[in-house]
Amino acid sequence: MAIEPFEQRFVVRFYETDLQGELSVLNFMNFFEEVALQQSEYRGVGLQYYRDNSVIWMLHRWDISIFKAPRYGDEVLVRTLPVSFYGFLGYRKFWVLDNQGATLATADSAWVFLNTQTRRPMRVSQEMKLAYGHDGVPEFKMEMAEATKLQHPTIVKDFEVLKADIDIIKHTHNTKYVNWALETLPEVFLAQNKLTRLTVEYKRETRLGQMVKVATEGTAMANGSTICAHSISNGENAITCALSTQWMPR
Template sequence: MTIFSETTRIKTYHVDKEGRLSTHQLFNFFQEAAYRHSVTGKFGQPDLAQSNLVWMLSRISLSVFGNAYLGEEIDVKTWIRSILGSLSERDFSILSNGKEIAKATSLWACLSKETFKPTHIPSQFVKRMPINSIRSHDIVTHRLSALKEWGNSDRYQVKPSDVDMVNHTNNVAYIRMVLDALRLEENVQRIDVNFLRQSYLDDVLSVRTSKTMELAKAEILNEKDEAIFRLKTSFALEDI
């Protein structure tokens, strides 16, 4: 299956106070589509676990072109863009009424479950991972620099609802923490995210944010002052 596609209806818990699909929910849809695609193709987390390996999302970059609202149906598509050593690029697209409203590209690493060090993706899994480079998006992920100045810093303790099936803080939980801290009123046009380290249940994190008229930046640190997450977002000049 070169391109995985599924249709879903936007539910009450997917939207903001305006009935519009929340930004962080886009990443939930991406994560679910990636999981279902990989499990269907037998190169997902359950399959890698048998070889004591795990997939880890390293970076993701999102571009937003439009909105979707409560009750509407959207199509979520994903495909593998490339495979190289321990890394794999994966693209996503979300359509509403046949029109693309968001797209993203992401970088995933295959890690040892014991050491969390990068490990070449075993050949038996590579053979099951169909590459579709022709459909590649014209966006790339970026390494984000450390936040040198910030206007706000919040403390956040990781809750049971933040923890995923791999027993660490879910990727989307970090994005939600930051967007909640920023309280954005602007229309998001682009978001770049770096996942740097893991955190776990009851860990106390520092969520630092900085915002200007054109963009916002954020960084999450653990109690050792090590950066575990970075985000940069830019705003649309006009309504999307």
């Protein structure tokens, strides 16, 4: 079975848009995760396979670039390709295209192959590699951008992990960390600026009932953009997630 991209069409729903009527970054991420899962189902290594074998793919990194966000009612094509498996990591690329074939967004991602009983990473199995057509394909570690490091936070907020934040792996869903980071930014800033890039590194799990502290600082750049560094820590002051967001004036 050859390495091939997998595609799925989506129509942007009203409840998937932000204040400007554009697809929110959280729902870009949901589209990416959905198309990755649908490819896994198509290849026979989907949710039932995960349950039967006590394994799961858990997100480790995102690097998302948004060139033009689709609006309510727009149809988009989301394409994904698993490009490499390296040790216990799997790397995927994503593209979002409009009906004219123009690229609206791209994303690189890294996923940890996890044993759900031990909650520890495990080497990607040969069966999993074969399912995606990686038989004999040279594997490599894909270089990914680091999140901008937080230096001097100017905004700090606390959040509690709620039932609605928990996913099928029984931990906080990956989009919730991004949502917490965005919640620290002033409403006027969000109204005047558009997100053009998001980098995320997930470091530790958080679970139901835990408190997290989200710290943010913004830096104005010479090209008119603003780069915000975000850090999320748990009650023991251990960093659970590091993020950076890049913004341009609307």
